[in-house]
Amino acid sequence: MTKAERIEALAESGQAIAKLLNQAEEGRDTAHHFEEVVNMAFYKNGWFDKENVHTMLKEIVASLDKGALKQWSSELPEENRTPKTIGVIMAGNVPMVGFQDLLSILITGNKAKVKLSSKDEVLIPFWFNILSEINNAFKNDVAFFENRIGEVDAMIATGSDNSSRYFEHYFGKYPNIIRKNRTSVAILTGDETEEELHELGRDIFTYFGLGCRNVSKIYVPKEYKLDAFFEGIIKWDKVADNKKYYNNYQYNRTVYLLNREQILDNNFVILKEEEALVSPIGVLFYERYGSLEELTQKLKAKEEHIQCIVGKNNTNFGNAQSPQLDDYADGIDVLSFISLL
Template sequence: MLLNDRISAFAELGNFIRQFKTSGYEKVTTVLLNDDFFDKMVLKIDTAVHHNGWFTKENVLFALNEWSEALDNDCLNEWVSSYKLEKMSPRTVGVIMAGNIPLVGFHDFLSVLISGHKIIVKQSSDDNQLLPFLASYLIAVEPKFEEKITFTTEKFTNFDAIIATGSDNTARYFEYYFGKVPNIIRKNRNSVAILTGTETTEQLYSLGQDIFKYYGLGCRNVSKLLIPKDYDFDTFFKAIYDYSDIMKSAKYANNYDYNKAVYLMSNFKLLENGFLILKEDQSYSSPIATLFYETYQTKEELLQKLENDKEKIQCIVGDNFNEKSIDFGQTQSPSLSDYADGVDIIEFLTKIN
């Protein structure tokens, strides 16, 4: 299968999932194989929502929308144009996926297959509904993918490389079992936002998207604020007030109540607005419904901290803070070349022997 064939098949997948928008579903007659797959996809979305209480319909459709935009023929061609993929020797890559947000492992899935390799996928039980169905559509569009895609719940055998995502604890097991083959092993990471006190209401409102989308469960969600001393949190709380409907989720509300009670019993100093708890803490990984914060005095001090802690940080959100910072509201809309942990997966895949 040629690279152009692989790109065309994924672009057709993008056309297919583009029909399922947060604003509603629209069946497009020109989409390939729609009569066979459209109604089944409607059911599969509902199944994913019922399977995992954190996967609301809005969040599932948001994830699909983001991928439909990325799976555009021009975007895909531009992405792979800087790599030499035409004469790749196919290898078998095992991919162990997380399950914290919908389709969280899709980028690994896409990267392995677009590179011309075979993939063995081991999914988290929390997110195992959508990807196999999308894979079945991809195979229907390009049957040669059938011999390249395997889903398993068993122990991996006969693989040439590994891409595994998990916690700091599971990463130790991954390194033990897979350390002798080429690997990418991802640990816990979180994202931070840098505030100066000069942000507009619109910027702070957009920051709410980075905090609350997927209930804050993704590694690209902002879990910590870095703020100047004497920062006025009233401005921040007013700007994000429209996100208060998040408390309509019983699971989120239960976490809010539980974490607030634990902190109060421990006599921690808190700020809260009825749906988000702010706690001063040096850690990066904050619990659900909680946002940690830490103060800084100078930009130089802040830059040094970010450099020291770079292995813990996925995204830096800020108003042109540095060349690596992301605009407010954009953490959940990465481009195809925004690689997790900053590790270029395609480059890794081109070097498997």
């Protein structure tokens, strides 16, 4: 396939997913057993409820826009070269979290050996089946593995700080991208509107706070009244309807109370003053700052642990979970990495 043919098929797969989403949300019958797939994803992982799966699929539809794909891949050659085989180990913290890595491999005309997370083994094969039906030439470009993936030309592995040491040991002989833990933070100035704070809730609670682009800590001015923040996020109380989220929230609340720690609580999220970046599920850390200049320097020193900064003059409120195609995890340009193999 030429690059143009790959883009055409990828864009068409996005249109197919968009059609399925529209049919499902209108209560109409869907093709490809779509509703069964969504239900199976939730059955295998209780964090992947219908709303969050649909949210991720809508982001993927946006990524598969033909114009966006053309712009993103504009530096790639039109004609094929001898394809490389790239191994991908995907995480399972949010739905289809490894999608962009696979998309990067396919749009460059290469092949992928994919080890899916046991927590997310339904959705990406579902999309790939649709893509293969659109253009059968893709069919042999991706192989899914439950265990070892064997020999490859390069590796992309996403995991935790602990698993990264394992990845580096086993895959250090290959050109690689190995990702560790990251999280996101928000900076408030006190001038935010109620709507902006509501959108910040989207950055915090989408995917129940499990993704590296989820805000796990907010920085607020020294005199900031946290009541305004609580009022802005109140409509996100629906997260407590998820049993797994609510159990985590209740557990952390109980531990803090037993330890007589100072917390603020609105019955679905706990605010705790803390220097650490990564908060437990159902908890949001906060820290007060004196000046934006000092805070900028402080965050600069922590940049290898931060995926995204939300706030004015940074990522817009509500957009943390909507990265552009070239907004790469850890800031590593996956398309360039693959192209230079």
